[in-house]
Amino acid sequence: MLLGMDDAQQADLRLALKDVAHVVRSKTSADQIAAEYKSLNPGAAIVSVHSDTPALFGIIHNISAAGGIVIVVSETKDPELILRSMRAGAREFVLESDHEELRLAVRTHAKSTVGAGELGQVVTIFGSKGGVGATAIATNLAGAMQRRNLRVCLVDLDLYLGDVLAFLDIPGSYSITDVLANMNRLDRDLLASSVTKHRSGINVLAQSSKVEEAEQIKGPDVAALLEFLRRNYDFVIVDGVRGFDEISLAALDGSQHVFMTLTQDVPAVRNGQRCLELFGRLQYDQGRVKLLLNRYVKASKITIEVVGETLGQPLTHTISNDFLLLIDAINRGVLLTEVAPRARITQDIEGLIPHLLPERAPRMRRQSLLGTLFGKKVVDGTT
Template identity: 30%
Template sequence: MPPHVNLLIIDSDKASRETIEATLKPYADTIKIIGSVATFSEAALSIQRVEPNVIILELADIQQGADYIRLLLSRHPRTSIIVSSVEKSSEWILTAMRAGAVEYLLRPIIQQELLQALQKVGRFGFAKPVEEKQRGKIISVYYPIGGVGTTTLAVNLAASLATEGAKVALVDLNLFSGDISTFLDVNPTYTLSSVTTNIARLDANFLMTVMTRHSSGPFVLTEPVEVDEAISITPEQILRILEFLRGIFTYVIVDCGGALADCNLAIFESSNTILFTTALSLPALKNTKRYLVAMERRGFHKDRLKLIVNRYLPKADIQIKDAEKVLGYSVFQTIPNCYDDVINSINKGMPVVKLLPRSPVSKSIEALADMVK
């Protein structure tokens, strides 16, 4: 059967064009590359011969790129345009999407992301399915009150999981005291409330436009800026957001805290794994015991609840075996107490697993990442 999708590549970088061509070569029975050119003017010649179903367009200048998108769509309204750019700002993404692009890929283009983008176009199926894998895993990191390092763990776990090319989301659902933006030194234009206030138009494309990709790898959705915004967020909105995220990402890491009610229960219902994070102190263990019992009563059992001991000191007065006896849980992983390394990473806005990969903290979190995959 002849190819039934005509695809055009417009990209000034020859190596990038070759990468796209190599990625699509196994699908030659489905996709025909009608042109692979460096400039928009060269593309016009290819389009004159055969109308493309899909165009992969490099964006180097957002205003010019948006004009190109609008011009292409005015002449070929049925064509789907996927753009790629080194620029990861929300303004560029939104401008491209508003002009009519259906997907926005960061450069260098990752092969899996390109295949997923093409399949999302919805015009064809691949001879070799790219989405046979299960939906993404949601891993929540929780302690009811602050002070035990849930954000440190969530940020570094997300960065660890993103190192092997997996597509990872990091979401701050600690609605009233979230701190991911501070830990990663980001000040995004759009936050969680940008999603919840536009919940009616929520889809994969919209979610990607409001998320910020951090240099450490994860795509980040930060906490609401205002308390009033957090108050208005509902469990139903949380469930819907997480369901979309798990359809896009390999892993979704959620930082959460607060009462065992409402939005937190929605998070836990959606989670494949709940990393209950605590410390080896009497107050922390007492609180941990109360909440673990309450969570089990609500149906969150040991197959999903995993106990993490943060700031672990081997010679502390309270030992791991003591905590396990009191709590009735085996400790899933310990994170050593390396205060200076962690503070240094926070001050620099870079996860410790990236900044100081040889730190004992980094090694323990890398091991945890392997355990939750």
């Protein structure tokens, strides 16, 4: 929510924040602002202050005292203004012209506006072939969401050879089988205290090393698990979905968003074509499957336009190629947001988040994907 700005300033900040937040402008008079803030309940207020706007410090104080988050922007880093803003309860003071810093402040401080009681979004990162970077994207997307104070659970559905625990360098204490067995008893707090946690705060669910347990998990279990998790998290990020076996189909069917991930090489694009064809035959909604070009290199002979033409739709999401940074993070079990928050690759991954916020989510299709393929119904209560 933007406060204390003229039209030009507002337009400028709106543009700066377009990939980071949904921006609204306060329309009321100064004395009504605290009440409006309460009723709109935005993730944060961005207040523009000058030395001749003393009333705004009172507003900052009122919003902060009511539990709101205030980020102050100003033309100059005047020590007096900084001091007054901080005294009034502002979390951050940013130069108006420093859009990068403002985006970072919003990402760091703004609260998620995904309301309690709403269902979270299941996002599957689906590689068009092996090795395209699905796990790297899934783990770091989860990290970026966590950093924005979104409640996120990262699920590794590769029940035998999953990589997520290794990428995050954590032991898998509580497994998918454990959650399935206790789903009826677990409330949000109990679940959060049971699942494995990365130090960034991401909750992680993977399979234990017991092969016989993995063998017991079937499509309907996966469907039930994802439904359960979306009642408890803002986002459920799913990795380890390969091809179109029963488990994969249940995961795809239970996802509101599928990022089909490709790279600029013939096998990945060719497989991508086949996957899209299958998604089409299975009557996916327009909008659920998004194409994601990973390791994007502009100079590649297989250009982004060629990939888009081959697949019959333009590619709007790209992630830069940065092998050295990424492999170092993977080998150390750390997230890109922790070690290189400003790197291009990190920002590209963070840039996916606004496309996943609920208002942009496609409507759930009533018909089940599994049902379409196998002529049977998924036990998830929605079919």
